[in-house]
Amino acid sequence: xxxxxxxxxxxxxxxxxxxxxxxxxxxxxxxxxxxxxxxxxxxxxxxxxxxxxxxxxxxxxxxxxxxxxxxxxxxxxxxxxxxxxxxxxxxxxxxxxxxxxxxxxxxxxxxxxxxxxxxxxxxxxxxxxxxxxxxxxxxxxxxxxxxxxxxxxxxxxxxxxxxxxxxxxxxxxxxxxxxxxxxxxxxxxxxxxxxxxxxxxxxxxxxxxxxxxxxxxxxxxxxxxxxxxxxxxxxxxxxxxxxxxxxxxxxxxxxxxxxxxxxxxxxxxxxxxxxxxxxxxxxxxxxxxxxxxxxxxxxxxxxxxxxxxxxxxxxxxxxxxxxxxxxxxxxxxxxxxxxxxxxxxxxxxxxxxxxxxxxxxxxxxxxxxxxxxxxxxxxxxxxxxxxxxxxxxxxxxxxxxxxxxxxxxxxxxxxxxxxxxxxxxxxxxxxxxxxxxxxxxxxxxxxxxxxxxxxxxxxxxxxxxxxxxxxxxxxxxxxxxxxxxxxxxxxxxxxxxxxxxxxxxxxxxxxxxxxxxxxxxxxxx
Numbered sequence: 001x002x003x004x005x006x007x008x009x010x011x012x013x014x015x016x017x018x019x020x021x022x023x024x025x026x027x028x029x030x031x032x033x034x035x036x037x038x039x040x041x042x043x044x045x046x047x048x049x050x051x052x053x054x055x056x057x058x059x060x061x062x063x064x065x066x067x068x069x070x071x072x073x074x075x076x077x078x079x080x081x082x083x084x085x086x087x088x089x090x091x092x093x094x095x096x097x098x099x100x101x102x103x104x105x106x107x108x109x110x111x112x113x114x115x116x117x118x119x120x121x122x123x124x125x126x127x128x129x130x131x132x133x134x135x136x137x138x139x140x141x142x143x144x145x146x147x148x149x150x151x152x153x154x155x156x157x158x159x160x161x162x163x164x165x166x167x168x169x170x171x172x173x174x175x176x177x178x179x180x181x182x183x184x185x186x187x188x189x190x191x192x193x194x195x196x197x198x199x200x201x202x203x204x205x206x207x208x209x210x211x212x213x214x215x216x217x218x219x220x221x222x223x224x225x226x227x228x229x230x231x232x233x234x235x236x237x238x239x240x241x242x243x244x245x246x247x248x249x250x251x252x253x254x255x256x257x258x259x260x261x262x263x264x265x266x267x268x269x270x271x272x273x274x275x276x277x278x279x280x281x282x283x284x285x286x287x288x289x290x291x292x293x294x295x296x297x298x299x300x301x302x303x304x305x306x307x308x309x310x311x312x313x314x315x316x317x318x319x320x321x322x323x324x325x326x327x328x329x330x331x332x333x334x335x336x337x338x339x340x341x342x343x344x345x346x347x348x349x350x351x352x353x354x355x356x357x358x359x360x361x362x363x364x365x366x367x368x369x370x371x372x373x374x375x376x377x378x379x380x381x382x383x384x385x386x387x388x389x390x391x392x393x394x395x396x397x398x399x400x401x402x403x404x405x406x407x408x409x410x411x412x413x414x415x416x417x418x419x420x421x422x423x424x425x426x427x428x429x430x431x432x433x434x435x436x437x438x439x440x441x442x443x444x445x446x447x448x449x450x451x452x453x454x455x456x457x458x459x460x461x462x463x464x465x466x467x468x469x470x471x472x473x474x475x476x477x478x479x480x481x482x483x484x485x486x487x488x489x490x491x492x493x494x495x496x497x498x499x500x501x502x503x504x505x506x507x508x509x510x511x512x513x514x515x516x517x518x519x520x521x522x523x524x525x
Contacts (some may be wrong), residue, residue, distance in 0.1 A: 003511070009104075012169070020495070023301050044069070045453075053193075053525055058193065058486065062457070067417040068126065068328075068516045068517075069126045069127070069128075069328045069329075069515070069516045070124075070126060070127045070128075070209065070513050070514065070515045070516070071128050071129075071130055071326050071329055071331070071513070071514045072091045072093060072127060072128070072129045072130070072511065072513050072514075072523075073089050073129075073130045073131075073132065073333070073439060073459055073511060073514065074088070074091075074129070074130070074132065074463070074511050075132045075441050075448070075459040075460045075461055075463055075509070075511065076132060076133065076134035076165065076441045076442065076444070076460045076462075076463060076464070076467075077131075077134065077135050077139075077145050077149075077463050077464050078134055078135075078136070078137055078138040078139050078142075078167075078462075078463075078464035078466065078467045079135075079136055079137055079139025079140060079141055079142035079194055079197060079464060079466060080141060080145065080463070080464035080465050080466060080507075081109070081110075081111035081141035081144035081145045081148055082110045082111055082140040082141070082465075082507065083463050083464055083465060083507035083509075084111070084144075084145045084148050084149065085097070085110045085111050085113075085114065085148060086525065087463060087507065087509075087511055087525075088108060088129075088148075088152070090511065090523055090525055091127075091129065091511070091513075092123065092124075093122060093123055093124055093127055093129055093153075093159075093522070094120050094121065094122060094123065094156075095120070095121040095122075095123050096119050096120055096121055097114065097115065097120055098110070098113050098114060098115065099113050099114065099115050100362050105175060107482075109141075109479065111141065111144045111148060114148070114467070114484055115145050117151045117154065117155040118155075120155055120156075122156055123158055126212070127159075127430050127513075128159050128160070128161070128326070129152070129156075129159060129161070130160075130161045130162075130163070130324055130326070130333050130504040131161070131162040131163065131417070132163060132165070132333065132335060132439075132440070132441030132442075132459055132460065133162070133163050133164050133165025133166070133167075133168060133320075133335040133393070133441055133442075134165030134166065134167045134168070134335065134441060134442065134460075135149055135162075135165065135167075135168065136165075136167050136168060136171055136193075136196070137167045137171075137191065137193060138191060138192075138194060138411075138464060138466050138467045138472065139194055139197075139464045139465065139466035139467070139478070140195075140196030140197050140200075140466070140477065140479075141192040141196075141197070141202070141473075142193075142194075142197050142202065142445040143197065143201065143306065143313075144200065144500050145259060145268065146312045146313055146316075146317070147313070149162050150162075150312075150313070150316045153316075161321065161324045161333075162320055163320060163321050163322065163323060163324050163333055163334070163335060164317070164320040164321065164322055164335065164361075164393065165335045165441065165442070166335060166393040166395065166442065167192070168190070168317050168320065169374075169389075169390070169393055170185035170186070171185070171186065171307055171317070172307065172314070172317060172318065172365065172367065172370055173185065173370055173371060173374060174186050174304060175304055175307065175308060175309075175314075175367040175370075176367060176370065176371040178371060179263045179371070180265070180518050181259075181262075181300070182261055182264060182265065182276060186260075186300075186303070186304075187253055187256075187259040187260050187261050187305055188255075188259070188260065188358075189246060189249050189254075189259060189260055189474075190246075190249075190255050190279060190472045190473050190474070191472035192260075193260070194466065194474050195239055195242040195243055195246070195260070195474055196239060196243075196474075196476070196477075196480060197241075198296075198299035198300075199231055199235060199239065199299075201299070201302035201303055201305075201306050202229060202230065202231045202235070202302065203228075203229070203230040204231050205230045205231065205268075209317050225513060226520055229503045234295065235295060236293045236483075236484065236487075237288070237291075238288075238291060238292050238296070239480075240484070240487070240489060241284045241285075241288055241292055242260075242280060242284075242292070242296070242474075243474060243476055243480075243489075244284075244287045244411045244490060245280050245281075245283040245284050245476070246280070246473065246474045246475075247475075247490070247492065247493040247498050248283050248431075248493055248494065249280070249283065250473050250493070250498045251493035251494075251495055251497045251498035254255065254277075254278075256275050257275055257276060257277040257278060258276075258277070258278045258279070258280055258282075258283070259278075259279055259280065260279075260280045260296070261279050261280065261281075261296070261378055262277045262279060262281055262292075262293040262294075262296045262300075263281060263282075263293055264276070264278070275424070280296075280413075281293045281296065294343060307506055308367060309366045309367045309368070314367070318362065318365035318366065319362060319365070319471050320393055321358040321361075322334070322335075322357055322358055322361045322389055322393070323354050323357060323358065323392065324331055324354070325350065325351050325434070325435065326514075327351065327434060328516050329437070329513060329514050329515075329516055330434055330436040330437060331356070331390075331433060331435070331436070331439055331457075332347075332432075332435045332437070332438050333439045333440075334393075334438065334439075334440060335392070335393045335440065335441050335442050336391070336393045336394045336395040336396065336440060336441075336442045337392070337395035337396055337397060337398040337399070337438070337440050337442070338392065338395065338428065338438055339391060339395050339397055340424050340428045342388055342391060342392065342395075343428040343429075343431065343432055344428060344431045344432075346388055347432050347435070348432060348433060349433055350432060350433035350434035350435055351433075351434060353432075353433075356391075357388070357389070360385050360389075361389050362495050364385075372386075373385075373386040373389075374386040374387075374389070374390055378461070388496070393442070394442070395418050396442065396443050397421065398421060398438060398440065398456055399421060399443060399451075399456075400416065400417070400419050400421045400422055400452065400456075401419070401421070408488055417452055417453050419500065421452070422451065422452035422453070422455070422456070423437070425452050425455055425456055426452065426455060429455060436455065437454065437455050437456070437457065438455070438456055439456075439457040439459055439514075440456075440457070440458055440459065440460075441459055441460040442460055443458060443460055444460045444461070444462045444467065445458070445460070445461060445462070445464055446461060446468070446508075446509070447461050447510055447522075448461050448510045448511075448522060449514055450520055451519045454518075454520070457481070457512070457514075457520070459511075459512060461509040461511075462508075462509055462512045463507065463508075463509040463511070465477065465503050465504055465505075465507065465508075466503055468504075468508060468509070469501045469502065469503040469504060470500055470501050470503065473500075475491075475500035475501065475503060476489055476491070476500065477503035478503060478504075478505050506525070507525055508525065509524070509525075510522045510523065511523045
């Protein structure tokens, strides 16, 4: 894969600035004054078996597993519900997942072929499943992805764990009324809410309801939490216009200058100082601009309302753990990573520390508290925990070759297991009780990476088709072209210099199965 493709995925990422400097200074102070954790001997896992298990796109095929227990891990899905279902099906952990009567119906998306969760059956008592976060953004079916993962955690609470990703954290923070529309994370013209996502919060008259649709809505309130009105032809037009406007942003390299908002406020001096010059609707042809502004405002409200604290999806997201410790394989799962200061200061007691941090997060995740929590209001010992949570979801310093990431947007493929990052990781792990290995998502590549003699697993292999195909930029996919049959939906900017890459119909990437004997099994399709 070319450097340019990796750059499109990793560039324009939102790295913390002054807040991180304050965080590191405060945490360093706390670490210096904390009681030294009891040291333990960390033995490099030299017997790791790294094997590849290949299957069809429908999830058939399996590696032999003689281990006493296993943990299957699915990385960042980023708004691709079809691949979410495909990868879960690939694990073979759930029987009766897909309705056999609909399995061969090509015009129905895979996530609409699911049986009711009450019909699902767990197939392997020795296995569990972990999702690494980032269910939302970049792809156009974030809502369906969240609903599917939610249903899995509800159906199999002792078997399925879904940790929080930084994109979910930003979505929850965006709900606060003190954040202006222009300042929301979801307003970026790249890497956040795909324009096609907004239609998921309205009734679609073109989608035929199943026979049991009414009863399913009664059983699951999330099924009925959509805006009152139905989509119409004007919504299809506005979506086309937003996608076309996005291509104009990308051809001009104006990612930071444009926000996906209906309009900019009258007094924009502050925003102009940050380089913000245009609302996305300013790029839309004048004859459609008023319509686009009205509909986009409606879309954004419906989107945020679906994740309020009193909603099914919002409440579920607020209850996600920040971290998960799989004690049978001594592995800590966290979305971003663990800095040395955080590991030694806040995770020295292993399971007890993990449970404490997860509890603190849940106590402050409500939309009435989250903004102040993440901003360290008061800066007391408890207030700093918001910074700790934020860093756990965004930190990338565990990756060998991180220096090259900071300068080039990708990692040094020749980075050594003996490099400074691995040495720091092993030292940190020696101060973390019951934790021998850290597994993360957040940082994408086209394959999973096993590093630092097996003590560090990077598991974001761009499982979502949109991030794999178009990186952080919003492009139409095969489902959009199918929906807009007979309409000339452009793939290129008006000057012809930018072209949306094709979004494939098949799912690609890798997930893993971690066995208690130490083996790491890559599952592909």
